Each structure stands twice: as structure tokens, then as C-alpha cells.
Amino acid sequence: MIGEQVLIERQDIQKLLDVLHQKGYETVGPTIREGAIVYDQIASVEELPIGWTDEQDGGTYRLKRRNDQALFGYVVGPYSWKKFLHPPVLSLWKAKKSGKSLEIIPNSDEIPQYAFIGVRSCELHAIFIQDRVFTNGKFTDPHYQARRQKIFIIAVNCVQAGGTCFCVSMKTGPKATVGFDLALTEIIDGQRHYFVVEVGTEKGAEILQKVPTKPAQPSDKKSADERVAQAAQRMGRQLDTTDIKELLYRNLEHPRWDEVATRCLTCANCTMVCPTCFCTTVEDVTDLIGAEAERVRRWDSCFTLDFSYVHGGSVRASVKSRYRQWLTHKLASWIDQFGTSGCVGCGRCITWCPVGIDITEEVRAIRQSESAQLSERRG
Amino acid sequence: MVVTLKPQQIPVAVSTDPMVPVPYRLLRVRRETSDTFTFEFGSVDGSRFPFAPGQFNMLYLFGVGEVPISISGDPERPEILVHTVRAVGTVTTPFCKLKPGDIIGVRGPFGSSWPVVEAAGNDVVIVAGGVGLAPLRPAIYHILNHRGEYGRVAVLYGARSPGDMLYKKELAEWRGRFDVQVEVTVDAAKPDEWQGNVGVVTTLIPRAHFDPHHVTALVCGPEIMMRFTILELQKRGLRDDQIYISMERNMKCAIGFCGHCQYGPNFVCKDGPVFRFDRVKEIFGKREI
Amino acid sequence: MATLERLLSEHPFFKDLDPRYIQLIAGCAQEVTFKAGEFIFREGDPASRFWVIRNGRISLEVFAPGRGPIMIETLGEGDVMGWSWMVPPYRKQYDARALELTRALEFDAMCIRGKCDEEPKLGYELFKRFSQIIGQRLQATRLRLIDLYGSHA
Numbered sequence: 016m017i018g019e020q021v022l023i024e025r026q027d028i029q030k031l032l033d034v035l036h037q038k039g040y041e042t043v044g045p046t047i048r049e050g051a052i053v054y055d056q057i058a059s060v061e062e063l064p065i066g067w068t069d070e071q072d073g074g075t076y077r078l079k080r081r082n083d084q085a086l087f088g089y090v091v092g093p094y095s096w097k098k099f100l101h102p103p104v105l106s107l108w109k110a111k112k113s114g115k116s117l118e119i120i121p122n123s124d125e126i127p128q129y130a131f132i133g134v135r136s137c138e139l140h141a142i143f144i145q146d147r148v149f150t151n152g153k154f155t156d157p158h159y160q161a162r163r164q165k166i167f168i169i170a171v172n173c174v175q176a177g178g179t180c181f182c183v184s185m186k187t188g189p190k191a192t193v194g195f196d197l198a199l200t201e202i203i204d205g206q207r208h209y210f211v212v213e214v215g216t217e218k219g220a221e222i223l224q225k226v227p228t229k230p231a232q233p234s235d236k237k238s239a240d241e242r243v244a245q246a247a248q249r250m251g252r253q254l255d256t257t258d259i260k261e262l263l264y265r266n267l268e269h270p271r272w273d274e275v276a277t278r279c280l281t282c283a284n285c286t287m288v289c290p291t292c293f294c295t296t297v298e299d300v301t302d303l304i305g306a307e308a309e310r311v312r313r314w315d316s317c318f319t320l321d322f323s324y325v326h327g328g329s330v331r332a333s334v335k336s337r338y339r340q341w342l343t344h345k346l347a348s349w350i351d352q353f354g355t356s357g358c359v360g361c362g363r364c365i366t367w368c369p370v371g372i373d374i375t376e377e378v379r380a381i382r383q384s385e386s387a388q389l390s391e392r393r394g
Numbered sequence: 395m396v397v398t399l400k401p402q403q404i405p406v407a408v409s410t411d412p413m414v415p416v417p418y419r420l421l422r423v424r425r426e427t428s429d430t431f432t433f434e435f436g437s438v439d440g441s442r443f444p445f446a447p448g449q450f451n452m453l454y455l456f457g458v459g460e461v462p463i464s465i466s467g468d469p470e471r472p473e474i475l476v477h478t479v480r481a482v483g484t485v486t487t488p489f490c491k492l493k494p495g496d497i498i499g500v501r502g503p504f505g506s507s508w509p510v511v512e513a514a515g516n517d518v519v520i521v522a523g524g525v526g527l528a529p530l531r532p533a534i535y536h537i538l539n540h541r542g543e544y545g546r547v548a549v550l551y552g553a554r555s556p557g558d559m560l561y562k563k564e565l566a567e568w569r570g571r572f573d574v575q576v577e578v579t580v581d582a583a584k585p586d587e588w589q590g591n592v593g594v595v596t597t598l599i600p601r602a603h604f605d606p607h608h609v610t611a612l613v614c615g616p617e618i619m620m621r622f623t624i625l626e627l628q629k630r631g632l633r634d635d636q637i638y639i640s641m642e643r644n645m646k647c648a649i650g651f652c653g654h655c656q657y658g659p660n661f662v663c664k665d666g667p668v669f670r671f672d673r674v675k676e677i678f679g680k681r682e683i
Numbered sequence: 684m685a686t687l688e689r690l691l692s693e694h695p696f697f698k699d700l701d702p703r704y705i706q707l708i709a710g711c712a713q714e715v716t717f718k719a720g721e722f723i724f725r726e727g728d729p730a731s732r733f734w735v736i737r738n739g740r741i742s743l744e745v746f747a748p749g750r751g752p753i754m755i756e757t758l759g760e761g762d763v764m765g766w767s768w769m770v771p772p773y774r775k776q777y778d779a780r781a782l783e784l785t786r787a788l789e790f791d792a793m794c795i796r797g798k799c800d801e802e803p804k805l806g807y808e809l810f811k812r813f814s815q816i817i818g819q820r821l822q823a824t825r826l827r828l829i830d831l832y833g834s835h836a
Binding site for chain 2 (some may be wrong): 727740742744750751752753754755756757759760761780823826827829830831832833
């Protein structure tokens with residue numbers, strides 16, 4: 016069964032959601048909120064952004080009508096799946112104090128069992144990267160682990176590329192090749208609207224048994240592959256990753272950091288929308304009578320001044336150093352830390368930067384100035 | 395370079411949550427200086443607290459917050475947990491008002507340790523500045539507990555003034571031994587309260603007794619003190635891989651998840667706080683890393 | 684070799700100095716001993732001598748009205764004390780006091796200057812050694828300006 020490809024007609028996609036509900040999954044997927052496509056709970060196919068697409072560029076995001084009724088005819092929005100696996104706000108534990116005793120009660124809230132509908136290949140890779148961060152070291156984050164174990168993943172292969180996409184450069188897409196339970200490729204061919212479905216796991220196969228399917232013909236597979244290949248040709252951005260770690264490590268004092276610092280607002284948007292950024296802070300709160308306290312974990316960003324605070328002041332006080340920290344972490348030191356780049360090429364940080372700072376452009380500027388210097392020396 | 399990732403097996407067993415503190419009761423407090431205190435804690439359930447010299451704990455003060463503090467007790471007395479805390483921040487200031495019997499939360503021990511086992515067979519020079527003596531004290535205890543395993547041992551300590559010195563009793567005890575060279579210096583002093591050395595800690599290095607080719611240096615203090623100490627050790631002929639330093643960054647989770655303590659590719663909380671110098675020399679001293 | 688010359692060549696300050704020069708400057712030196720608490724010089728004294736310390740410890744002090752004496756530096760075995768003899772106005776700027784029984788070799792600065800004039804290569808050698816020491820002291824002083832131990836929590 017695994018690796019097998021079948022067809023599901025458009026009208027049977029609701030059945031897929033219904034089966035997942037019956038199995039106890041909370042289905043989350045793309046839907047439109049406040050002018051953007053976000054991931055949220057969806058019960059019905061009708062809640063998907065049917066017939067919509069997005070236009071993206073540096074600092075720009077617009078929804079537009081399509082001239083068809085595609086269910087997944089857009090790329091990625093401001094949210095990523097990390098908000099479900101690594102919640103933005105999470106209570107870690109509560110503490111009770113009475114007299115000379117202190118009791119600490121770990122958070123034992125029930126963990127939701129999510130089915131993710133419409134995970135793009137770049138986002139799958141982002142999940143694999145966070146797996147490495149939270150479950151692959153000396154310590155394991157039990158909160159992430161508990162959520163991660165339960166998810167069911169329906170991937171969607173991209174058949175179009177966004178204006179800020181560069182998954183091809185990062186080798187993370189556009190086709191989902193591993194790590195999904197089911198992967199869909201949407202095909203609209205004249206009047207016919209259907210999905211080529213690849214089975215990734217036994218769990219995926221089990222769900223499919225209750226959904227009407229047909230065997231996929233070689234022509235269907237070919238048609239799906241062609242569409243994905245087309246998306247790969249149309250990436251909005253490119254990033255040359257040759258020796259990128261060494262390139263950035265040897266350019267920690269490059270003047271480009273000063274230049275980008277004049278534009279960067281340190282708003283932290285890039286870190287919030289990034290599907291791999293994992294930094295958090297904790298807040299300790301108490302009730303008014305001081306008998307009960309709680310520790311809450313929240314997403315944090317290396318762009319804040321507080322982030323690197325050591326007694327006496329912040330280690331990274333300048334904007335330049337904070338942007339440099341983010342970019343070199345993402346593309347260079349991440350490799351040392353987790354054996355992989357921290358960037359999946361989803362383009363969110365470019366789209367959602369209010370001033371349109373482009374990570375691919377920043378790297379290019381540093382790379383080009385180096386090669387210009389080199390040819391000058393040779394010349 | 396881009397590594398294509400394959401999904402990995404997610405470990406199934408949920409381990410004990412490293413984010414949840416365990417209660418400890420304060421047994422004794424000793425005042426070290428005007429703003430620094432040494433606290434001795436015992437676990438509430440009687441369990442022991444094994445640790446390696448140089449490691450740290452996250453100490454939680456109920457309703458206030460948590461701070462990373464290095465462990466400064468004797469590693470061979472794990473029944474007592476010892477911390478030296480300076481009242482400088484929003485957590486440490488109320489922390490220093492704790493009274494015996496009070497309860498705190500403890501997570502740990504975390505991080506890397508001083509190479510006391512690897513240093514056996516060598517001379518050891520320990521250079522501490524200010525409160526930097528606290529994370530080194532367990533290493534000194536270990537070395538003195540196993541004195542026969544080491545060559546010559548020198549402890550060099552610099553403080554701002556005689557009143558700012560930590561562990562005066564222990565320093566006097568160590569100095570009273572015939573097998574340790576203990577040199578202490580202060581930045582300035584009045585002759586009626588101090589008869590010892592005046593000058594920065596780096597001035598002690600040329601007169602410390604050790605074989606530069608067979609010595610391990612353990613250095614802890616403010617970053618800037620460590621920078622100049624390393625220069626002086628290099629002048630004596632030490633290689634970078636003979637020098638160990640302890641870094642300070644903003645440790646919040648202590649287990650490599652929160653990202654705050656990143657130092658280049660390192661998480662100070664789990665790859666450090668103790669680093670062999672050659673492994674961080676490319677970024678050490680670089681601004682705002 | 685005369686005792687004085689041997690003591691000179693054993694001192695780190697004169698390490699590897701040509702024996703001919705050792706002999707020359709030995710003529711300007713004498714052995715001295717200071718008892719604990721004894722003042723070696725006082726602020727304002729003419730800077731006509733310098734010392735290389737063989738053993739013991741000496742503190743350099745300034746006296747601040749209302750605060751009393753403040754130790755600003757201690758010198759010990761192997762150190763050189765006094766370089767004001769090299770630069771105008773040739774006056775001592777601090778008090779120097781032996782903290783314990785201290786043995787040193789004391790040099791007559793006029794005599795040394797004379798030898799250096801006769802033998803400029805010796806002069807150059809001595810100035811190199813002194814400037815290294817002055818540089819080290821300046822650096823150590825700068826470090827104290829930073830308040831080296833101030834901010835480690």
C-alpha cells in the first residue's frame with residue numbers, strides 16, 4: 016500500500032475529512048481570515064479558500080480570485096503548522112505555596128490530536144527541522160513530542176510557486192517526498208477536478224479505505240508530475256547555498272549588516288512567521304494573594320533587545336547584530352547545531368517583512384561583494 | 395550546504411519534564427560580601443544532588459522567576475546543594491533575602507564541566523575574577539580531594555577590593571596547605587585592611603608556578619577579564635586547547651530550546667558554559683555575537 | 684664573578700644581558716634591605732634611584748586627605764621599581780613602602796645615565812627593557828579602569 020497512488024474526485028474530498036473526524040482527529044487546514052490564508056480548524060471542504068490565490072512579494076501579500084475552483088490554488092500564508100506543534104503560548108506548570116511547602120504541578124492538559132490538511136513540502140521539512148530541535152538532543156520537549164506523535168499529515172504538492180518561494184534552492188520542495196500520511200496533487204483539467212493521492216504510511220492507507228478512490232493511471236501520475244515540475248521552474252526567488260555556512264562565518268563584520276540595519280525595524284515578524292524559528296521565553300505569573308504561581312512559555316524573538324540580556328545589558332544591543340544573529344543562525348550556525356539549514360525556502364520572512372527585506376538578497380549581496388573583491392585582486 | 399532531511403523517529407516515551415523544578419529547602423546562609431551570599435540547600439525528599447564541577451542550576455523563587463546560578467559546593471558532598479548568589483537582578487535581589495527553612499525550586503544540573511578528570515597528570519592553573527570564583531570552587535575541591543593526581547596547582551584570584559572577595563575562609567585554608575600556590579590580588583586597598591597584592595589578576599600569571607607545556611588552565615570571570623587572562627596565558631606559552639573558560643549568556647530554559655543563550659553555533663546552556671578555548675576562539679571577543 | 688654581578692645576572696630584568704654590560708652597571712648598584720613598614724621613597728622625592736627587587740614585597744601608595752593611604756600597586760620578586768628617573772621632572776609621584784622584609788639592588792640613576800652615554804647600545808637595551816615594563820604597567824592600569832570584576836553575576 017505505501018507508495019501506491021490512487022485518485023480521489025473533488026466531490027469525495029469531504030469524505031476524507033469526515034473519516035478523519037470519525038477517527039477522532041481535529042482537522043486543521045487553510046482558510047481565509049482577515050484577508051489572508053491561515054491555518055485553523057476546518058470541518059468542511061467549503062471552509063477552504065476555494066477559488067482563491069495569493070500574490071506575494073517583498074512586504075506584499077494579496078488575495079486574488081482565481082478563474083477556477085481550486086481548493087489549494089495558493090502557496091503559504093502568515094501562519095505555519097508550528098503554532099499547533101509548538102504553541103505560541105503554553106502553560107508549563109503551576110506552583111502552589113502554603114507555609115513552608117512548595118508544590119509544582121506540571122501541565123497535564125489533554126493534547127489535541129490534529130490532522131493537518133494541506134501541508135506543503137517546505138512545511139514538512141520545517142516540521143522535520145523542529146523535530147531535530149525538540150526531540151533529537153540530550154533533552155526532549157515533552158510538549159512538542161506529545162503533539163507531534165499524534166498528528167496525521169495530508170501534504171499537498173505545490174503546482175504553482177509564490178513570488179517569494181525558493182524551496183528548490185533549499186531542496187525542500189515543491190514535491191512532498193517523505194514524512195506525510197497522504198500527499199495530494201490537485202488536478203483541474205477542463206471540467207474534471209480530481210486529486211492524485213500518494214499513500215505515505217499505513218495510517219494513511221487505513222484512512223483511505225473509507226474514502227472512494229480509483230486506481231491512478233500512468234497518465235494521471237504524469238499529469239501530476241508535470242504540474243509539480245512546472246512549479247519548480249517558477250520559483251520567485253533563488254538562494255545560492257554553496258558553502259553558505261563558511262560564507263557567512265567569514266563575513267560577520269561585512270558592511271552589508273550595517274546597511275540592512277538601516278532598513279530593519281526589529282519588529283520580529285520574520286521570526287514569528289518562520290516555520291522553524293523556535294525561540295521562546297518564559298513568564299512567571301502569580302495570583303493576587305501570592306498562593307499560586309504559573310510559568311507560561313511564549314514565542315520570543317532574537318530581534319528583541321531583552322533576548323540576549325545578561326546582567327548589565329544586552330549582548331546584542333545593535334540592530335545590525337540582531338539581524339546578523341537571525342540570518343547567520345538560520346543559514347549557518349543552524350547547520351552546526353542540528354545538521355541542517357534552518358531555512359526551508361518558504362519565503363514567509365520576505366513577504367511579511369514590513370520593509371521587504373529579502374534574505375536571499377542579503378546573502379547575494381555578501382556573496383557578490385566577496386567575488387567582486389576576489390576578481391579585483393586577481394585583475 | 396543544504397542537507398536534505400528525512401523525517402526521523404520521534405521517541406515515544408515521554409521523559410521526565412526537564413522544565414519542571416524540584417523543591418529544595420534552604421539549610422544555611424553565609425554572607426560573603428555586602429551583596430553576595432552562599433546558600434546551602436537540601437532536597438525536600440532527602441535525595442542527593444550529584445553534579446560535575448562547572449555545571450549550573452536554574453533556581454526558581456516562587457512567584458518571582460528563575461535564574462541560572464553555577465553550583466559552588468564540593469562535588470563529593472552531593473547531599474548538600476551549594477550556590478553563591480549576588481543580589482543584582484529582579485530574581486537575585488529577593489533571593490538573597492531567603493531565610494533557612496524557605497523553599498525554592500531547582501532544575502539541573504545543566505551544562506558542561508571543567509575538565510578535572512582530563513587534567514589529571516598535568517599542572518593546573520585556576521584563574522578567577524570576582525564572582526567567577528564560585529563556578530571554579532567545585533573544581534578546586536575536586537583537585538584538592540585528589541591532590542596526588544595532579545602536578546603543581548596554582549589558584550590565582552582577583553577581586554575589586556578585599557571586601558569583595560568570596561570564600562575568604564577557604565582561600566586562607568588552601569593557602570595554608572603546602573601543595574597549592576594561592577595568589578590573591580585586589581584592584582586597590584587600604585594598607586590597614588590588606589597586606590596582600592594590589593594589581594589586576596593578570597599580573598599574577600607570570601609568577602604562577604606551572605609547566606606551560608603540561609598545564610591545564612581553568613578561567614572564569616567577566617568576559618573581558620577572561621580575554622586578558624588568555625593573552626597572558628598565551629604569553630607564558632599555553633596553547634589554546636590547554637585553556638578552558640566559562641561563558642555567561644542569557645540562559646532561560648537551560649536545555650537548548652529557548653535559543654536565548656546562543657553564542658555563535660553554541661548553546662551556552664548545553665554546549666557550555668565551560669568551553670575549551672580553541673573551540674570558541676573564532677567568535678570570542680567579537681562584538682555582539 | 685663578583686657577588687653583585689651574579690645577583691644582577693640572576694634577576695629576570697637583566698636576563699640575557701651581555702656580561703660586559705652587567706659588569707658596567709654593577710658599578711652603579713648596591714645591595715639594600717628594607718624592613719617591613721619602612722618607606723623606600725616618598726611622593727615628591729627626587730627620582731635619583733631605581734630598584735630591582737630580589738625578594739619581599741613593596742606597595743606603592745598615594746595618600747588622599749580624608750581617605751588615608753591607598754595601595755595602588757604591589758611589586759615583588761623579579762619586578763623593577765622606579766622609572767621616573769628617566770623622564771622629567773625626575774620626581775617620585777608615589778610613596779613606596781616595604782610590606783615585608785625586602786631585598787633589592789639599588790641603582791644610582793646618575794651613574795646609569797653616565798654609562799648609557801658612554802655605551803649607547805647599553806642605553807638602548809635598558810630603554811627597551813624599561814619600556815616593556817612601563818607598557819605592561821600601563822596595560823594593567825587600563826584593565827583596572829574597566830572595573831574588570833564588576834559585572835559577573
